[in-house]
Amino acid sequence: MRITYKATCFFFIGASVALAGCASTQPKPYAGIDSSSYLRPNDQARRGHEPYAYSTNVDWKHYDSFIMDPVAIYRGSDNQFDTKITEQDRQELASYMQQQFQDKLRQRYALVSTPTSGTLRIRATLTGAKGTTAFLSTFTRMDVGGTPINAVQAIRGREGLMTGSVSYAVEVYDASTGRLLKAYVDKQYPNAMNMKATFGKLGASRRGIDKGADGLLAGLQ
Template identity: 30%
Template sequence: MRADAISRFRCLLPATAILIAAPAVSQTRDHAPVSLPSARVMAQDKAGSESWTYARPASEFRKYRTVMIPAAIVYQGPDAQFEGISQADRAKFADMITQELRTEMAKSFPAPASPQTDTLRLQVTILGATKTTGGIATATRVTGLGFATSALKSVLGKPGSLTGSILYAVELYDARTNELMLAAVRRRTPDPLDVPATISQTETVKAVAREFADGARKRLVALTGAGQ
Protein backbone atom coordinates (compact mmCIF):
# COMPACT_ATOMS: atom_id res chain seq x y z
CA MET A 1 0.00 0.00 0.00
CA ARG A 2 2.86 2.33 0.83
CA ALA A 3 4.39 1.82 -2.61
CA ASP A 4 1.03 2.60 -4.25
CA ALA A 5 0.69 5.75 -2.17
CA ILE A 6 4.13 6.97 -3.13
CA SER A 7 3.41 6.26 -6.80
CA ARG A 8 0.15 8.20 -6.57
CA PHE A 9 1.94 11.05 -4.84
CA ARG A 10 4.48 11.32 -7.64
CA CYS A 11 1.70 11.61 -10.20
CA LEU A 12 -0.33 14.20 -8.29
CA LEU A 13 2.35 16.23 -6.58
CA PRO A 14 5.89 15.59 -7.82
CA ALA A 15 7.91 16.51 -4.75
CA THR A 16 5.24 19.09 -3.85
CA ALA A 17 6.88 21.54 -6.22
CA ILE A 18 8.72 20.85 -9.49
CA LEU A 19 12.08 20.07 -7.92
CA ILE A 20 15.31 19.38 -9.75
CA ALA A 21 18.02 17.19 -8.28
CA ALA A 22 21.62 18.39 -8.54
CA PRO A 23 24.73 16.27 -8.07
CA ALA A 24 26.49 16.70 -4.72
CA VAL A 25 28.25 14.55 -2.19
CA SER A 26 25.99 14.54 0.85
CA GLN A 27 24.65 12.46 3.68
CA THR A 28 21.14 12.69 2.27
CA ARG A 29 22.25 10.14 -0.30
CA ASP A 30 22.45 7.65 2.58
CA HIS A 31 19.60 8.67 4.86
CA ALA A 32 16.85 11.24 5.27
CA PRO A 33 17.85 14.25 7.44
CA VAL A 34 17.98 12.75 10.93
CA SER A 35 16.42 15.70 12.80
CA LEU A 36 13.57 16.24 10.34
CA PRO A 37 10.18 15.31 11.88
CA SER A 38 9.14 13.25 8.84
CA ALA A 39 12.49 11.48 8.36
CA ARG A 40 11.41 8.17 9.87
CA VAL A 41 8.55 7.71 7.39
CA MET A 42 10.32 8.81 4.21
CA ALA A 43 11.54 6.39 1.55
CA GLN A 44 14.40 7.11 -0.84
CA ASP A 45 13.13 7.53 -4.39
CA LYS A 46 16.23 6.03 -5.97
CA ALA A 47 19.31 4.48 -4.40
CA GLY A 48 22.09 7.04 -4.03
CA SER A 49 19.84 10.03 -4.74
CA GLU A 50 19.05 12.97 -2.46
CA SER A 51 15.32 12.57 -3.13
CA TRP A 52 13.15 11.24 -0.31
CA THR A 53 9.35 11.06 -0.30
CA TYR A 54 6.41 10.18 1.91
CA ALA A 55 2.70 10.12 1.08
CA ARG A 56 0.09 9.11 3.64
CA PRO A 57 -2.09 6.33 2.21
CA ALA A 58 -5.64 7.25 1.25
CA SER A 59 -5.14 11.00 1.73
CA GLU A 60 -8.08 13.07 0.51
CA PHE A 61 -7.16 16.59 -0.57
CA ARG A 62 -10.33 17.86 -2.22
CA LYS A 63 -11.74 19.32 0.99
CA TYR A 64 -8.84 21.75 1.48
CA ARG A 65 -9.26 25.34 0.38
CA THR A 66 -6.92 27.35 2.62
CA VAL A 67 -3.18 27.13 3.29
CA MET A 68 -1.03 28.35 6.17
CA ILE A 69 2.66 29.04 5.49
CA PRO A 70 4.76 29.17 8.69
CA ALA A 71 8.20 30.75 8.50
CA ALA A 72 10.72 28.47 6.79
CA ILE A 73 13.01 26.73 9.26
CA VAL A 74 16.81 26.63 9.04
CA TYR A 75 17.79 23.05 9.77
CA GLN A 76 20.07 22.61 12.78
CA GLY A 77 20.61 18.85 12.60
CA PRO A 78 24.09 17.28 12.67
CA ASP A 79 23.81 16.49 8.96
CA ALA A 80 23.05 20.06 7.83
CA GLN A 81 24.87 20.94 4.59
CA PHE A 82 25.54 24.66 4.36
CA GLU A 83 29.18 24.54 3.19
CA GLY A 84 30.49 27.66 4.91
CA ILE A 85 27.34 29.76 4.50
CA SER A 86 26.88 32.02 7.55
CA GLN A 87 24.00 31.77 10.00
CA ALA A 88 22.89 35.26 8.96
CA ASP A 89 22.71 34.26 5.30
CA ARG A 90 20.87 31.06 6.15
CA ALA A 91 18.23 33.08 8.01
CA LYS A 92 18.01 35.54 5.11
CA PHE A 93 17.50 32.75 2.60
CA ALA A 94 14.78 31.18 4.78
CA ASP A 95 12.95 34.51 4.92
CA MET A 96 13.21 34.94 1.14
CA ILE A 97 11.64 31.54 0.57
CA THR A 98 8.90 32.23 3.15
CA GLN A 99 7.90 35.54 1.59
CA GLU A 100 7.94 34.22 -1.96
CA LEU A 101 5.85 31.20 -1.01
CA ARG A 102 3.28 33.27 0.92
CA THR A 103 2.93 35.75 -1.93
CA GLU A 104 2.48 33.04 -4.54
CA MET A 105 0.09 30.88 -2.50
CA ALA A 106 -2.15 33.87 -1.84
CA LYS A 107 -3.06 33.86 -5.55
CA SER A 108 -5.06 30.66 -5.05
CA PHE A 109 -5.42 29.96 -1.33
CA PRO A 110 -6.55 32.27 1.49
CA ALA A 111 -4.42 32.12 4.64
CA PRO A 112 -6.64 31.88 7.75
CA ALA A 113 -5.56 33.37 11.07
CA SER A 114 -6.10 29.99 12.74
CA PRO A 115 -6.46 26.43 11.40
CA GLN A 116 -9.86 25.50 9.96
CA THR A 117 -11.23 22.14 8.83
CA ASP A 118 -10.20 22.99 5.26
CA THR A 119 -6.67 24.22 6.07
CA LEU A 120 -3.34 22.74 5.04
CA ARG A 121 -0.03 23.77 6.60
CA LEU A 122 3.01 23.80 4.33
CA GLN A 123 6.27 23.76 6.25
CA VAL A 124 9.58 24.32 4.46
CA THR A 125 12.91 23.47 6.08
CA ILE A 126 16.18 24.57 4.48
CA LEU A 127 18.56 21.65 4.94
CA GLY A 128 21.60 23.01 3.15
CA ALA A 129 22.98 25.13 0.34
CA THR A 130 25.95 25.28 -2.00
CA LYS A 131 27.52 28.55 -3.07
CA THR A 132 27.28 30.27 -6.43
CA THR A 133 30.62 31.37 -7.87
CA GLY A 134 29.53 34.88 -8.86
CA GLY A 135 30.98 36.29 -12.07
CA ILE A 136 32.49 33.03 -13.25
CA ALA A 137 29.10 31.32 -13.28
CA THR A 138 27.68 34.25 -15.25
CA ALA A 139 30.53 34.13 -17.75
CA THR A 140 29.81 30.48 -18.50
CA ARG A 141 26.32 31.51 -19.68
CA VAL A 142 26.99 34.55 -21.83
CA THR A 143 29.64 33.16 -24.20
CA GLY A 144 28.42 31.41 -27.34
CA LEU A 145 29.61 27.99 -26.23
CA GLY A 146 28.49 28.61 -22.67
CA PHE A 147 24.99 29.57 -23.79
CA ALA A 148 24.68 26.48 -25.97
CA THR A 149 25.87 24.27 -23.12
CA SER A 150 23.44 25.93 -20.71
CA ALA A 151 20.59 25.48 -23.18
CA LEU A 152 21.32 21.77 -23.43
CA LYS A 153 21.46 21.44 -19.64
CA SER A 154 18.16 23.29 -19.37
CA VAL A 155 16.48 20.86 -21.76
CA LEU A 156 17.96 17.89 -19.89
CA GLY A 157 17.00 19.28 -16.48
CA LYS A 158 20.60 19.52 -15.30
CA PRO A 159 22.14 22.28 -13.15
CA GLY A 160 24.24 25.05 -14.62
CA SER A 161 28.00 25.29 -14.11
CA LEU A 162 29.22 26.91 -10.86
CA THR A 163 25.67 27.81 -9.79
CA GLY A 164 24.65 27.14 -6.21
CA SER A 165 21.73 25.07 -5.00
CA ILE A 166 19.30 24.74 -2.11
CA LEU A 167 18.56 21.45 -0.35
CA TYR A 168 15.23 21.58 1.42
CA ALA A 169 12.32 19.63 2.80
CA VAL A 170 8.62 20.22 2.29
CA GLU A 171 6.13 18.83 4.81
CA LEU A 172 2.39 19.15 4.20
CA TYR A 173 0.08 18.75 7.20
CA ASP A 174 -3.60 18.92 7.99
CA ALA A 175 -3.36 22.16 9.96
CA ARG A 176 -6.20 21.23 12.32
CA THR A 177 -5.14 17.70 13.25
CA ASN A 178 -1.37 18.08 12.63
CA GLU A 179 -1.44 14.88 10.59
CA LEU A 180 1.43 14.57 8.10
CA MET A 181 0.05 14.00 4.62
CA LEU A 182 3.01 14.51 2.29
CA ALA A 183 6.73 15.09 2.69
CA ALA A 184 9.69 15.38 0.35
CA VAL A 185 13.39 16.22 0.40
CA ARG A 186 14.87 17.66 -2.77
CA ARG A 187 17.82 19.72 -4.03
CA ARG A 188 17.05 22.49 -6.49
CA THR A 189 19.11 24.78 -8.71
CA PRO A 190 17.95 27.60 -10.99
CA ASP A 191 17.40 26.88 -14.66
CA PRO A 192 20.79 26.99 -16.44
CA LEU A 193 19.46 29.72 -18.76
CA ASP A 194 18.54 31.99 -15.83
CA VAL A 195 21.57 34.28 -16.14
CA PRO A 196 20.58 36.72 -13.32
CA ALA A 197 20.53 33.76 -10.92
CA THR A 198 24.27 33.29 -11.47
CA ILE A 199 25.31 36.75 -10.28
CA SER A 200 25.37 35.93 -6.57
CA GLN A 201 24.18 33.46 -3.96
CA THR A 202 21.29 35.76 -3.09
CA GLU A 203 20.14 35.86 -6.72
CA THR A 204 20.40 32.07 -6.88
CA VAL A 205 18.14 31.71 -3.83
CA LYS A 206 15.69 34.24 -5.27
CA ALA A 207 15.41 32.18 -8.45
CA VAL A 208 14.99 28.92 -6.54
CA ALA A 209 12.36 30.49 -4.26
CA ARG A 210 10.43 31.92 -7.20
CA GLU A 211 10.38 28.67 -9.16
CA PHE A 212 9.59 26.60 -6.07
CA ALA A 213 6.70 28.83 -4.99
CA ASP A 214 5.16 28.88 -8.47
CA GLY A 215 5.38 25.12 -8.79
CA ALA A 216 4.08 24.49 -5.27
CA ARG A 217 0.98 26.61 -5.83
CA LYS A 218 0.18 24.98 -9.16
CA ARG A 219 0.62 21.49 -7.73
CA LEU A 220 -1.59 22.22 -4.73
CA VAL A 221 -4.25 23.66 -7.03
CA ALA A 222 -4.16 20.46 -9.08
CA LEU A 223 -4.25 18.32 -5.95
CA THR A 224 -7.08 20.12 -4.17
CA GLY A 225 -9.06 21.39 -7.15
CA ALA A 226 -9.11 24.88 -5.63
CA GLY A 227 -10.29 27.50 -8.09
CA GLN A 228 -11.23 24.93 -10.74
Protein backbone atom coordinates in the same frame (compact mmCIF):
# COMPACT_ATOMS: atom_id res chain seq x y z
CA MET B 1 54.48 25.29 -26.88
CA ARG B 2 52.43 28.43 -26.47
CA ILE B 3 49.18 28.07 -24.56
CA THR B 4 46.51 30.43 -25.86
CA TYR B 5 43.97 32.26 -23.74
CA LYS B 6 41.14 30.33 -25.36
CA ALA B 7 42.81 27.00 -24.67
CA THR B 8 43.32 28.01 -21.07
CA CYS B 9 39.62 28.90 -20.79
CA PHE B 10 38.57 25.56 -22.29
CA PHE B 11 40.84 23.73 -19.87
CA PHE B 12 39.49 25.66 -16.92
CA ILE B 13 35.88 25.14 -17.91
CA GLY B 14 36.44 21.44 -18.52
CA ALA B 15 38.02 21.07 -15.12
CA SER B 16 35.18 23.08 -13.60
CA VAL B 17 32.59 20.76 -15.17
CA ALA B 18 34.32 17.73 -13.72
CA LEU B 19 34.55 19.33 -10.30
CA ALA B 20 30.95 20.52 -10.43
CA GLY B 21 29.78 17.01 -11.26
CA CYS B 22 31.69 15.57 -8.34
CA ALA B 23 30.58 18.30 -5.93
CA SER B 24 26.90 18.34 -6.85
CA THR B 25 24.82 17.32 -3.87
CA GLN B 26 21.43 15.68 -3.65
CA PRO B 27 18.93 16.22 -0.82
CA LYS B 28 18.80 13.66 1.98
CA PRO B 29 15.96 12.40 4.20
CA TYR B 30 17.36 14.72 6.87
CA ALA B 31 17.39 12.97 10.24
CA GLY B 32 16.38 16.07 12.16
CA ILE B 33 13.04 16.80 10.49
CA ASP B 34 9.85 15.29 11.91
CA SER B 35 8.87 13.44 8.75
CA SER B 36 12.29 11.85 8.18
CA SER B 37 11.12 8.36 9.15
CA TYR B 38 8.28 8.59 6.61
CA LEU B 39 10.40 9.61 3.64
CA ARG B 40 11.21 6.97 1.05
CA PRO B 41 13.05 7.02 -2.30
CA ASN B 42 10.65 8.54 -4.79
CA ASP B 43 10.07 6.47 -7.93
CA GLN B 44 8.23 9.45 -9.43
CA ALA B 45 11.13 11.87 -8.94
CA ARG B 46 11.15 14.46 -11.71
CA ARG B 47 14.61 14.91 -13.23
CA GLY B 48 16.21 14.46 -9.85
CA HIS B 49 13.72 16.61 -7.94
CA GLU B 50 12.01 15.31 -4.81
CA PRO B 51 14.27 12.22 -4.50
CA TYR B 52 12.63 11.39 -1.16
CA ALA B 53 8.94 11.80 -0.54
CA TYR B 54 5.88 10.64 1.39
CA SER B 55 2.24 11.03 0.41
CA THR B 56 -1.22 9.80 1.32
CA ASN B 57 -4.45 9.73 -0.63
CA VAL B 58 -5.78 13.24 -0.16
CA ASP B 59 -8.69 15.12 -1.66
CA TRP B 60 -7.00 18.51 -1.83
CA LYS B 61 -10.31 20.12 -2.81
CA HIS B 62 -11.37 19.59 0.79
CA TYR B 63 -8.93 22.31 1.85
CA ASP B 64 -9.46 26.02 1.30
CA SER B 65 -7.09 27.68 3.78
CA PHE B 66 -3.60 27.29 5.20
CA ILE B 67 -1.35 28.18 8.08
CA MET B 68 2.35 28.49 7.37
CA ASP B 69 4.82 27.99 10.19
CA PRO B 70 7.93 30.19 10.20
CA VAL B 71 10.51 28.69 7.87
CA ALA B 72 13.09 26.85 9.95
CA ILE B 73 16.83 26.74 9.28
CA TYR B 74 18.10 23.18 9.57
CA ARG B 75 20.87 22.79 12.16
CA GLY B 76 21.51 19.05 11.88
CA SER B 77 25.00 17.76 11.07
CA ASP B 78 23.63 16.39 7.78
CA ASN B 79 22.75 19.89 6.52
CA GLN B 80 23.94 20.84 3.04
CA PHE B 81 24.96 24.46 3.41
CA ASP B 82 28.03 25.47 1.44
CA THR B 83 30.82 26.92 3.55
CA LYS B 84 30.36 30.27 1.80
CA ILE B 85 26.76 30.54 3.03
CA THR B 86 26.84 32.62 6.20
CA GLU B 87 24.28 32.71 8.98
CA GLN B 88 23.04 36.01 7.59
CA ASP B 89 22.63 34.39 4.16
CA ARG B 90 20.62 31.56 5.72
CA GLN B 91 18.34 34.00 7.53
CA GLU B 92 17.85 35.97 4.32
CA LEU B 93 16.93 32.88 2.33
CA ALA B 94 14.57 31.62 5.04
CA SER B 95 12.78 34.97 5.08
CA TYR B 96 12.53 34.97 1.29
CA MET B 97 11.17 31.42 1.31
CA GLN B 98 8.54 32.37 3.89
CA GLN B 99 7.28 35.22 1.74
CA GLN B 100 7.40 33.43 -1.60
CA PHE B 101 5.71 30.24 -0.38
CA GLN B 102 2.97 32.21 1.34
CA ASP B 103 2.36 34.44 -1.66
CA LYS B 104 2.16 31.43 -3.99
CA LEU B 105 -0.22 29.48 -1.74
CA ARG B 106 -2.50 32.50 -1.40
CA GLN B 107 -3.29 32.18 -5.08
CA ARG B 108 -5.47 29.21 -4.13
CA TYR B 109 -5.87 29.20 -0.34
CA ALA B 110 -6.78 31.75 2.30
CA LEU B 111 -4.03 32.47 4.85
CA VAL B 112 -5.50 32.04 8.34
CA SER B 113 -4.25 31.95 11.93
CA THR B 114 -6.82 29.56 13.38
CA PRO B 115 -7.23 26.06 11.90
CA THR B 116 -10.56 24.63 10.79
CA SER B 117 -11.49 21.31 9.21
CA GLY B 118 -10.35 22.65 5.83
CA THR B 119 -6.99 24.09 6.82
CA LEU B 120 -3.54 22.88 5.82
CA ARG B 121 -0.45 23.50 7.95
CA ILE B 122 2.68 24.02 5.86
CA ARG B 123 6.08 23.54 7.43
CA ALA B 124 9.16 24.36 5.34
CA THR B 125 12.76 23.86 6.45
CA LEU B 126 15.76 25.35 4.68
CA THR B 127 18.27 22.48 4.72
CA GLY B 128 21.04 23.67 2.42
CA ALA B 129 22.24 26.24 -0.08
CA LYS B 130 25.14 26.79 -2.43
CA GLY B 131 26.28 30.24 -3.48
CA THR B 132 26.89 31.29 -7.07
CA THR B 133 30.55 31.76 -7.98
CA ALA B 134 30.97 35.43 -8.87
CA PHE B 135 32.03 36.25 -12.45
CA LEU B 136 32.74 32.65 -13.46
CA SER B 137 29.07 31.67 -13.52
CA THR B 138 28.30 34.59 -15.82
CA PHE B 139 31.40 34.00 -17.95
CA THR B 140 30.47 30.37 -18.65
CA ARG B 141 27.19 31.55 -20.20
CA MET B 142 29.01 33.83 -22.61
CA ASP B 143 32.17 31.91 -23.47
CA VAL B 144 32.22 29.54 -26.46
CA GLY B 145 33.32 26.72 -24.19
CA GLY B 146 30.78 27.16 -21.41
CA THR B 147 27.69 28.09 -23.40
CA PRO B 148 27.19 24.67 -25.10
CA ILE B 149 27.64 22.89 -21.78
CA ASN B 150 25.07 25.09 -20.07
CA ALA B 151 22.71 24.68 -23.03
CA VAL B 152 22.85 20.89 -22.66
CA GLN B 153 22.34 21.21 -18.90
CA ALA B 154 19.30 23.41 -19.52
CA ILE B 155 17.76 20.81 -21.82
CA ARG B 156 18.41 18.10 -19.24
CA GLY B 157 16.98 20.21 -16.44
CA ARG B 158 20.31 20.12 -14.60
CA GLU B 159 22.41 22.72 -12.81
CA GLY B 160 24.46 25.24 -14.74
CA LEU B 161 28.17 25.75 -14.24
CA MET B 162 29.20 27.60 -11.09
CA THR B 163 25.55 28.32 -10.22
CA GLY B 164 24.02 28.24 -6.76
CA SER B 165 21.07 26.22 -5.52
CA VAL B 166 18.79 25.72 -2.53
CA SER B 167 17.76 22.55 -0.69
CA TYR B 168 14.75 22.29 1.59
CA ALA B 169 12.13 20.04 3.15
CA VAL B 170 8.37 20.56 3.03
CA GLU B 171 5.81 18.92 5.33
CA VAL B 172 2.08 19.35 4.80
CA TYR B 173 -0.32 18.52 7.64
CA ASP B 174 -4.02 18.60 8.24
CA ALA B 175 -4.03 21.53 10.66
CA SER B 176 -7.05 20.38 12.64
CA THR B 177 -5.89 16.79 13.21
CA GLY B 178 -2.11 17.04 12.92
CA ARG B 179 -2.02 14.19 10.39
CA LEU B 180 0.90 14.26 7.97
CA LEU B 181 -0.51 14.37 4.45
CA LYS B 182 2.56 14.93 2.32
CA ALA B 183 6.30 15.44 2.76
CA TYR B 184 9.32 15.70 0.50
CA VAL B 185 12.82 17.07 0.23
CA ASP B 186 13.99 18.91 -2.84
CA LYS B 187 16.81 20.87 -4.45
CA GLN B 188 16.03 23.70 -6.83
CA TYR B 189 18.14 25.94 -9.05
CA PRO B 190 17.55 28.21 -12.05
CA ASN B 191 17.62 27.14 -15.66
CA ALA B 192 21.25 26.63 -16.67
CA MET B 193 21.00 29.39 -19.28
CA ASN B 194 19.42 31.93 -16.92
CA MET B 195 21.95 34.78 -17.07
CA LYS B 196 20.13 36.98 -14.57
CA ALA B 197 20.33 34.31 -11.87
CA THR B 198 24.14 34.34 -12.03
CA PHE B 199 24.35 37.81 -10.49
CA GLY B 200 24.84 37.89 -6.73
CA LYS B 201 25.81 35.06 -4.42
CA LEU B 202 22.19 34.23 -3.54
CA GLY B 203 20.52 35.04 -6.86
CA ALA B 204 20.31 31.42 -7.99
CA SER B 205 19.12 30.25 -4.57
CA ARG B 206 16.30 32.79 -4.65
CA ARG B 207 15.30 31.62 -8.11
CA GLY B 208 15.33 28.07 -6.77
CA ILE B 209 12.96 29.15 -4.01
CA ASP B 210 10.64 30.70 -6.61
CA LYS B 211 10.54 27.36 -8.45
CA GLY B 212 10.02 25.53 -5.16
CA ALA B 213 6.98 27.69 -4.40
CA ASP B 214 5.53 26.85 -7.81
CA GLY B 215 6.17 23.16 -7.19
CA LEU B 216 4.50 23.23 -3.78
CA LEU B 217 1.30 24.74 -5.13
CA ALA B 218 1.25 22.37 -8.11
CA GLY B 219 1.65 19.41 -5.77
CA LEU B 220 -1.45 20.27 -3.73
CA GLN B 221 -3.91 19.07 -6.32
